[in-house]
Amino acid sequence: xxxxxxxxxxxxxxxxxxxxxxxxxxxxxxxxxxxxxxxxxxxxxxxxxxxxxxxxxxxxxxxxxxxxxxxxxxxxxxxxxxxxxxxxxxxxxxxxxxxxxxxxxxxxxxxxxxxxxxxxxxxxxxxxxxxxxxxxxxxxxxxxxxxxxxxxxxxxxxxxxxxxxxxxxxxxxxxxxxxxxxxxxxxxxxxxxxxxxxxx
Amino acid sequence: xxxxxxxxxxxxxxxxxxxxxxxxxxxxxxxxxxxxxxxxxxxxxxxxxxxxxxxxxxxxxxxxxxxxxxxxxxxxxxxxxxxxxxxxxxxxxxxxxxxxxxxxxxxxxxxxxxxxxxxxxxxxxxxxxxxxxxxxxxxxxxxxxxxxxxxxxxxxxxxxxxxxxxxxxxxxxxxxxxxxxxxxxxxxxxxxxxxxxxxx
DNA sequence: GCAAGAATCAAACGATCGTTTGAGGATACG
DNA sequence: CGTATCCTCAAACGATCGTTTGATTCTTGC
Numbered sequence: 001x002x003x004x005x006x007x008x009x010x011x012x013x014x015x016x017x018x019x020x021x022x023x024x025x026x027x028x029x030x031x032x033x034x035x036x037x038x039x040x041x042x043x044x045x046x047x048x049x050x051x052x053x054x055x056x057x058x059x060x061x062x063x064x065x066x067x068x069x070x071x072x073x074x075x076x077x078x079x080x081x082x083x084x085x086x087x088x089x090x091x092x093x094x095x096x097x098x099x100x101x102x103x104x105x106x107x108x109x110x111x112x113x114x115x116x117x118x119x120x121x122x123x124x125x126x127x128x129x130x131x132x133x134x135x136x137x138x139x140x141x142x143x144x145x146x147x148x149x150x151x152x153x154x155x156x157x158x159x160x161x162x163x164x165x166x167x168x169x170x171x172x173x174x175x176x177x178x179x180x181x182x183x184x185x186x187x188x189x190x191x192x193x194x195x196x197x198x199x200x
Numbered sequence: 201x202x203x204x205x206x207x208x209x210x211x212x213x214x215x216x217x218x219x220x221x222x223x224x225x226x227x228x229x230x231x232x233x234x235x236x237x238x239x240x241x242x243x244x245x246x247x248x249x250x251x252x253x254x255x256x257x258x259x260x261x262x263x264x265x266x267x268x269x270x271x272x273x274x275x276x277x278x279x280x281x282x283x284x285x286x287x288x289x290x291x292x293x294x295x296x297x298x299x300x301x302x303x304x305x306x307x308x309x310x311x312x313x314x315x316x317x318x319x320x321x322x323x324x325x326x327x328x329x330x331x332x333x334x335x336x337x338x339x340x341x342x343x344x345x346x347x348x349x350x351x352x353x354x355x356x357x358x359x360x361x362x363x364x365x366x367x368x369x370x371x372x373x374x375x376x377x378x379x380x381x382x383x384x385x386x387x388x389x390x391x392x393x394x395x396x397x398x399x400x
Numbered sequence: 401g402c403a404a405g406a407a408t409c410a411a412a413c414g415a416t417c418g419t420t421t422g423a424g425g426a427t428a429c430g
Numbered sequence: 431c432g433t434a435t436c437c438t439c440a441a442a443c444g445a446t447c448g449t450t451t452g453a454t455t456c457t458t459g460c
Contacts, residue, residue, distance in 0.1 A: 003437080017314060021221040025418065035439055040419060042437095105314070111362075112312040114217060114305070151388040158362020159355040159396075162311075188351040195399030196359075196392040203407080225448065235409055240449060242407090 004042050006032040011053050016105035020050055020113070051121060054110070057094065057103045062129045064090035073136050080197055083136050084156075084190045091164055092182045108165035130157075141197065156193045163189055204242050206232040211253050216305035220250055220313070251321060254310070257294065257303045262329045264290035273336050280394045283336050284356075288389055291364055292382045308365035330357075341397065356393045363389055 010032035014023035025046060029036045043049040068086035072078040091104060110118055134153050141149060163185055210232035214223035225246060229236045243249040268286035272278040291304060310318055334353050341349060363385055376384075 019219060019221060019313065021219060024416075026416080035437095036418095037420080037440090038438070046418065105312075109312045112305075112309045112365075113219065148388070152392055155359040155363060155389065155392045159359040162358020162361065163355055165312075188348070189355065191399050192352055192355045192396040196396035199391050199395030224446075226446080235407095236448095237410090237450080238408070246448065 003032075003034050003038055006034055007039060007042065007049070008053055008056060011049055012057075012102050012106060015050070015053065015109065016102040019109055047117075050118075053103075053106065054121065055125065058125050061090055061094055062126070064093065065129055066132065069132060069136060073132075074139070078136075078140065080137070080140055080194045081190055083133065083140065084193050085186070087133055088160065088164075088186050088189055091160075092186055104161070104164040108161050111161060137197065152197050152199070155196065159193060159196075160189060203232075203234050203238055206234060207239060207242065207249070208253055208256060211249055212257075212302050212306060215250070215253060215309065216302040219309055247317075250318075253303075253306065254321065255325065258325050261290055261294055262326070264293065265329055266332065269332060269336060273332075274339070278336075278340065280337070280340055280397055281390055283333065283340065284390045284393050285386070287333055288360065288364075288386050291360075292386055304361075304364040308361050311361060337397065352397050352399070356397065359393060359396075360389060 007028070010028050011023070014028050014031060017023070018027075025039050026036060029038060039046065039049055043052055065087055068090060069083065072082050072086060094101070094103060110122060113119075130153070134149065137153060138144070138146075138149055144152070207228070210228050211223070214228050214231060217223070218227075225239050226236060229238060232238075239246065239249055243252055265287055268290060269283065272282050272286060294301070294303060310322060313319075330353070334349065337353060338344070338346075338349055344352070
């Protein structure tokens with residue numbers, strides 16, 4: 001595997017496990033089996049590496065989410081549950097290839113970082129997706145005020161990030177296959193979030 | 201103010217802003233206006249300081265939450281909304297004195313840390329509260345399976361942590377007083393979470 | 401008022417951090 | 431074959447990390 005990919009893979013894992021400050025380039029390059037200087041050679045700096053970790057997965061994730069939304073947006077039969085599924089399912093699929101599930105933990109860490117540079121980066125690369133989904137929610141929930149809708153979408157995001165990154169006390173039982181566990185996660189998530197969005 | 205309190209205050213602020221690894225003892229002691237060696241003198245180590253930051257606020261928070269729950273638990277007229285309010289309101293009150301609001305951000309960071317030591321500490325000092333609240337939810341939602349209930353409580357926790365730590369895009373508008381903003385947060389949170397918990 | 405303990409201080413400890421350097425190996429193209 | 435380009439490597443850079451030390455100051459009780 002090319003050096004750049006090995007670095008990105010190891011970075012994703014170690015950032016998820018120890019945070020951006022907590023994972024050192026020496027741990028990282030050792031885990032990837034590459035020379036220490038390779039990070040600065042291929043990415044320029046640690047900060048640029050962090051951005052690249054995000055860009056690689058977010059491009060994938062955003063693309064799939066928007067594609068799924070496109071298929072149902074504006075259609076007469078579309079339900080809240082459909083829109084939520086369009087948002088959640090791509091995140092589950094991401095967990096299939098490689099250690100993509102770790103990326104959701106990295107994303108959760110990024111939310112926790114109130115660092116302005118990182119927040120701006122996320123807003124630039126993530127904001128337009130949220131905006132399109134919010135617009136579709138608005139269509140399906142016409143009685144909600146704009147403010148109320150923003151609040152609820154925000155709360156859904158919180159629940160989702162929490163669940164997808166494996167924060168909580170819900171752990172996969174050893175007798176449940178991983179893929180089935182993810183499907184269950186999605187089912188619970190959609191049922192809960194749909195009901196929360198539709199609150200009177 | 202005594203040295204220990206000044207350190208704890210500065211630690212809370214810097215841990216919220218830069219994370220546990222990101223905030224150094226030199227920044228921290230400089231912000232507190234105390235000598236660098238004071239942390240190791242009064243707390244023994246940085247890790248013990250981190251635990252003390254949690255203990256101080258969690259004791260307060262857990263006490264108020266359990267007291268509020270005690271008043272309504274098992275009573276015939278109690279609603280889901282009441283239980284949620286018992287859980288949420290103490291967190292809002294915490295934001296009144298000093299920079300207690302920063303603590304919710306520290307707590308959110310702790311969730312993001314998958315460090316086993318910290319997770320065990322939180323489980324020991326936080327778990328029994330969650331268990332009591334979950335028991336009361338179980339009483340009010342008798343049709344829910346145990347598994348389903350755990351999932352929903354977990355998702356509520358995620359939404360709550362997200363909202364309370366100011367993760368999301370909802371920012372307080374400058375013309376809304378801070379206390380009113382917190383009340384609005386609680387109202388939206390309770391309405392959303394109650395509906396999510398009661399999902400069919 | 402003076403000995404004893406608690407608290408603060410500047411300074412230094414070894415370790416580790418992100419980054420840079422310059423020499424050397426690998427690869428592709430004329 | 432030679433050379434230019436991409437890449438890797440060990441080593442070192444200065445900075446900063448958490449922690450420790452030993453001297454000094456402050457506080458307390460007899």
